[in-house]
Amino acid sequence: MDPTAVIERYLALIADPAADPAAIEELLDPGMRFIERPNLFSPRGSERDRAQMLASLAQGRELLHEQRFDVVDHLVAGDTVATRVVWTGTLAIEAPPFAAGSRLRADSSMYFNFRDGRIVRQENYDCFHVQESGDGSEGGTRGTNAGAEGS
DSSP states (O other): OOHHHHHHHHHHHHHOTTSOHHHHHTTEEEEEEEEEOSOSSOTTOEEEEHHHHHHHHHHHHHHEEEEEEEEEEEEEETTEEEEEEEEEEEESSOBTTBOTTOEEEEEEEEEEEEETTEEEEEEEEEEEOEEOTTTOOEEOOTTSSOOOBOO
């Protein structure tokens, strides 16, 4: 399978709360590493192995009522794919400072490495947006990577 097709399938499965985790596992190399650069929900960033990453997906499904990834583009260079997405999600529960029902948005750059057709490494850079108060328009990050729509 083409690496960009693997990534799009992977993102669709992550966004689908009814997706079988085994379907996600099939796309991941057993030695997979997930690197999350510092952001709103992980101020220090994190690095997880495959099992830890899959466990965090289960936690995310409890936190989010829904989420989606809109792929902007992919750049392929050998076994590496850089993917830009717009991620949106709606909180199912309160996640201070955001109330349940808040809509979150992030522009994300994701870097994937492949081995034998499977994802062996994923590195995410997530830039969260904040809605300007009072005017209803989407705003910038005001020097941070934090924010929510409708909070």
